[in-house]
Amino acid sequence: MSDTTVIPVHGTDGMRDYEVLVGRGILDAVADRLPPRAEKVLIVHAPPLAERAERLREQLSERYQVLLAEIPDAEGAKRVEVAAFCWQILGQTDFTRSDAIIGLGGGATTDLAGFVAATWLRGVAVVQIPTTVLGMVDAAVGGKTGINTAEGKNLVGAFWAPRAVVCDLELLEGLSRNEILAGYAEVVKAGFIAEPGILELVEADAQRATDPTTPEFRRAVELAIAMKARVVGEDFTEQGLREILNYGHTLGHAIEHAERYQWRHGAAIAIGMMFAAELSRLTRHLSDDAVDRHRRILDSLDLPTSYPAGRWPTLLASMRRDKKARGALMRFIVLDDIARPTVLQGPDESLLFSAYQEIAS
Structure with missing residues (x-):
């Protein structure tokens, strides 16, 4: 954890304070961010992350009863039928308000996991582990949760702050270049509205600024999250x-x-x-x-x-x-x-x- 950047998010409008952690190989921090009285944890994940979810389950299983909920990939996750599937698991396993949900995946997964957490028993804890650039700099940070309807995107949702967001940059290294660049749109958005330093990093060397292994990439991501x-x-x-x-x-x-x-x-x-x-x-x-x-x-x-x-x-x-x-x-x-x-x-x-x-x- 020595190389972990901790970005505080201070509460307002009834939102609790929490932290966004940025670093490499920091998933060990997840257990310490779950509620101290939790007994059960539901890990919500998309199919491509099944192996990663299983490793996380094994990591947490000494302290918690850990269940997995595999949901559709990308925007297919953000449907009321998928939320209902998760509610069914929570109901059948007697999830209480002391228990917790983990969202492991891209922005759609963390949106859905947050929405399920916000609505189950009127609110249970959620820890977000974004695995895409978009998730790290935007979707998982800020407590906006939601699902889509036939009429539009994110029309049904709730504001529900996570207990923590854990951004392990190692999770990005297997992503395609197109996936990283698509998520980077939200990074440069932060540059246009508030952090010109991000734009300067891209203009100096777009390749390094978008390579998850470089200091330039980490700097741009941290600036976007802090904004x-x-x-x-x-x-x-x-x-x-x-x-x-x-x-x-x-x-x-x-x-x-x-x-x-x-x-x-x-x-x-x-x-x-x-x-x-x-x-x-x-x-x-x-x-x-x-x-x-x-x-x-x-x-x-x-x-x-x-x-x-x-x-x-x-x-x-x-x-x-x-x-x-x-x-x-x-x-x-x-x-x-x-x-x-x-x-x-x-x-x-x-x-x-x-x-x-x-x-x-």
């Missing part, structure tokens, strides 16, 4: 500041819905950020250089920056239903400059269309 920790510590239930984390997400979520969740989240968010930058140029006078910087950085990460022109009506309809809308007014996070985010509420649809034309293919 999110600060924001959610001030605004756990998204009454104000936390909304800046939605940069690129209004259009990005609409793209995910249009693609029936077959796209990687980061790919959709990359296009969403490019759209938000163009919208910022039209409404907030964001400089041409700042918009071009978005495109250069996203291109250097092999992330998409355009979407078919003919899909605009479908995307617009989806954005109107988005959970970030207030009444009939759509809301977008835009930039006055790099690291200066603000809210744009109810923009004229002609402005949205004009911004979309700049990214349309």
Whole structure:
């Protein structure tokens, strides 16, 4: 644990304090982060992590009765039927409020595990072990949990803080390059809205910045996590500041819905950020250089920056239903400059269309 970075997340709005641990080979820390009175632990995991889940079960079995719940991979996990499957296991094994759930997997797995923890007996402890870049810097940190419906992404959910988040960078080393780059979209989002140092790391050497074995990668991840920790510590239930984390997400979520969740989240968010930058140029006078910087950085990460022109009506309809809308007014996070985010509420649809034309293919 000597090489472990501990990033505190301070509670507000009724959220408990907790810590995000970042390091290499640190899964031994998990047992000490579980509730002291826990007797049973349910490890929720996707099929590709079955072997890893079994090793974790063996590691914990001296102290706990450990059960495994294998759920579908990726966004297929975030369905009410999958949550019900987990509730069934908890009910049949007499899980109490003293027991705990572990989410082992990517963002979809930790979202689902957190939602199950938040809803079982009105709340049991959850420790998140994200195994993707997206999970480490975004989904597992902050206490937002949720599932999808036919009408949209994350429309059903709860705010429920974990007891801890354990980010073991060794878990990333078996991931494909495409998987790492897709998750890295959320890292550079943190750069655009608050931490320009991340952008500088990518611009200096995109290869090293995205290689999980390098100090540059760890630095970028830690900066992104620390940024999110600060924001959610001030605004756990998204009454104000936390909304800046939605940069690129209004259009990005609409793209995910249009693609029936077959796209990687980061790919959709990359296009969403490019759209938000163009919208910022039209409404907030964001400089041409700042918009071009978005495109250069996203291109250097092999992330998409355009979407078919003919899909605009479908995307617009989806954005109107988005959970970030207030009444009939759509809301977008835009930039006055790099690291200066603000809210744009109810923009004229002609402005949205004009911004979309700049990214349309």
